[in-house]
Amino acid sequence: MPEARIELDYRTPLELLVAVILSAQCTDKRVNLVTPALFQRFPDARAYAGAQPQDVEPYIQTCGLYRAKAKNIVLAAQALVREHGAEVPHSRQALEQLPGVGRKTAGVVCIHLGGDTAFPVDTHVKRLANRLGFTRHAHPDKVELDLQALLPSERWMMGHQLLVWHGRRTCFARAPACERCTVAGLCPKRGVAKAKPEGASRART
Known part of the structure; x- marks a missing residue:
């Protein structure tokens, strides 16, 4: 069995939450490039909560939708401080109440924090x-x-x-x-286009 694990780098529950928020429409590799400086500047929920989105944006501007993500990170941190003692909850329902946190993001955070069980669908x-x-x-x-x-x-x-x-x-x-593919013999390949015969000409575009 391959060593399948999350490829986002994080050390704390908050770092995991922020990294997963940033990973929307962005590669994990890109997220891992920007988070070291981000996490150093904003070490905890109160640091984010006391900031403006414009303070976060320069650290994540190479990630897609960075303005919306910066706003959601700040708002989520404010909610953590206000409602959860500045800690990341392990409940999927509680996580989904945070700004910018949908069902998939909440599920990913939960399963890696040992919280609610989930089968997140990305x-x-x-x-x-x-x-x-x-x-x-x-x-x-x-x-x-x-x-x-x-x-x-x-x-x-x-x-x-x-x-x-x-x-x-x-x-x-x-x-x-x-x-x-190791499961090619079992896979019905639903939705996969059949390969063209070798040597077949490609349509001009």
């Missing part, structure tokens, strides 16, 4: 779940329910990590590397 999990025939749904909430029904709850975290790992390294969105 773009990779959704894509692979459909290709492998685990679900026929498009909505992440319905995909998550289908995946949860396949495994006992103690395996949801690993299931999530394995699908993300495989999606990033083999089962790509546009051109999945089926020839090196």
